[in-house]
Amino acid sequence: MAGSAHATLAGLRRERSHRTSGGARRTRCTVALAAVAAAFTLAQLLLVPPGMGLGWDETVYVSQVSAHAPAAFFSAPRARGVSLLVAPVASWSSSTPLLRIYLAVLSGLALFLALRAWRGLFPVRVLALAGALFASLWVTLFYGPQAMPNYWVAVGALAAVACFLHARAGRGRFPYWGLAASAALMAWMRPMDAVWAVLPLxxxxxxRRHWRPLAVLLAGLTAGAAEWVIEACVSYGGPVRRLADASAIQGGLGAHFAVVDQLRSLGGRTLCRPCTGGLPHPLVTVWWFVLPVLAVLGLTVAVRARRTAATLLPFACAAAAAFPYLFLIDYAAPRFLLPAYALLALPVADALAHLAGAPRRPWRPVPATLVALGLAVHLAVQLAVLTHTVASTTAQHRGWSRTAAALHRLGVRPPCLLTGSEAIPIAFYAGCASAATSGHNANSTENGIAGTARRIPAAVLVPAGSGPPGYARDWAAEPFDGGRLYFTVPESGR
Incomplete structure (x- = not known):
């Protein structure tokens, strides 16, 4: 009896010790990932000034829920996820700095949750390093606080793969809720990107007949894409027609080799269309070639560590997410590949941790030193590109703000109408509606614009070397950044 009691007490002590050590590991993981997410948020606020102003696409998304300006034309490829994401701030405040701070904090929280979903699948040091690698890319820092969808697809994909792995392993109900939420988030932001990202899942x-995770994943995608499908039926002639229109706007999906275009965009070109000119300095693009090599190395490390699925699945999802933007469209934007970068960060971090922590041998400091040096150079390059991109973007947005101020001085004040070159962002800055008679954002006719101009102030922005449309030839003219501004202010609008 005494021996049995002693054995029982010993077993209880071991169980308590195991629970304590497990709790300590979970706490360390949470603290490490929270530190990465907090650093990411702080870096956004310091390096991407909240007062940078809104970009072209941002004005479209924000205008859908903002009282500052009428809603801009919402073209077929877009989804309402970003508009709903910014609504808690944009619906009552026109402050861009406040919106940027809100998105920076939210993006940091999303990164923490996405990384935390991988707890138990990778060591803590790998998860923290993966988060730091992804968060330190200039394109991640630049788009984290912006009202754009790509970052949210990235963190959604990162969380979805982890939750799928946990769910197929039968680790409780929480992974199913996480899988449904992350799939819905992706589809809410960009339905087609969501489908590409989860194809391997x-x-x-x-x-493998994992019917329950599969059903939950499909349910999440359906819930997230429901609004897009309903809107397609109501306003675009159905989902098939909307997809066809979206393809046409993107230049027609087909066989296009956009790899070189993506390389050109790495130097800070937020939209490379048409994508001409030389490649950036090799220091700017070298990480892009090292990335797949390290990811493959990470896969070999995972095979030896017997966590092949946890590495192979994000690798496959990254390839699927990147495929249409590398081989199916004829232009590039660095933000398109954010989901691939987020997913590849895991095997890359695993490879780097393996290289830096090689078994104790006389030459061990060599790979660790090389890894540290390589990361230092990489961070310096990313910071340089980010600084350049922020400066050029801020200058462009200030130009739009100056034009809006000039319109107000000339009497073109809300309610008003703006058309012509860069009318959509400038109209938002000025608080006007925007219109176009041709192109991807066509939503009016010349007769419609002329009729509106007889009731409210209107202006046409004409680039240098071009003339005004027929209905505006008798309007007053003033120079503006890069062209001429033709405007009319009816007596009732004076």
Missing amino acids: LALGLA
């Missing part, structure tokens, strides 16, 4: 679910 769908294939694995079918091949």
Whole structure:
């Protein structure tokens, strides 16, 4: 009896010790990932000034819920996720700095949750390093606080793969809720990007008959894309027609080799269309070539560590997410590949941790030193590109703000109408509606614009070397940044 009691007490002590050590590991993981997310948020606020102003696409998304200006034309490829994301701030405040701070904090929280979903699948040091690698890319820092969808697809994909792995392993109900939420987030932001990103998950679910995770994933995608589908039926002639219109706006999806275009965009070109000119300095692009090599190395490390699925699945999802933007469109933007970068950060971090922590041998400091030096150079390059991109973007946005101020001085004040070159962002800055008679954002006719101009102030922005449309030839003219501004202010609008 005494021996049995002693054994029982010993077992209880071991169980208590195991629970205590497990709790300590979870706490360390949470603290490490929270530190990465907090640093990411702080870096955004310091390096991407909240007062930078809104970009072209941002004005479209924000205008849908803002009282500052009428809603801009919402073209077929867009989804309402970003507009709903910014609504808690943009619906009652026109402050861009406040919106930027809100998005920076929210993006940091989202990164923490996405990384935390991987707890138990990778060591803590790998998860923290993966988060730091992804968060330190100039494109991540630049778009984290912006009202754009790509970052949210990235963190959604990162969380979805982790939750799928946990769910197929039968680790409780929480992974299913996480899988549904992350899939819905992706589809809410960009439905087609969501489908591409989860193709390997769908294939694995079918091949291995993981019916429950598969059903939850499909339910999440359906819930997130429901609004887009309903809007397609109501306003675009149905989902098939909307997809066709979206393809046409993107230049027609087909066989296009956009790899070189993506390389050109790495130097800070936020939209490379048409993508001409030389490549950036090799120091700016070298990380892009090292990335897949390290990811493959990370996969070999994972095979030896017997966590192949946890590395192979994000690798496959990254490839699927990147494929349409590398081989199916004829232009580039660095933000398109954010989901691929987020997913590849895991195997890359695993490879770097393995290189830096090689077994104790006389030459061990060599790879650790090389890894540290490489990361230092990489961070310096990313900071330089970010600084350049922020400066050029801020200058462009200030130009729009100056034009809006000039319109107000000339009497073109809300309610008003703006058309012509860069009318959409400038109209938002001025508080006007925007219109176009041709192109991807066509939503009016010349007769419609002329009729509106007889009731409210209107202006046409004409680039240098071009003339005004027929209805504006008798309007007053003033120079503006890069062209001429033709405007009319009816007596009732004076």
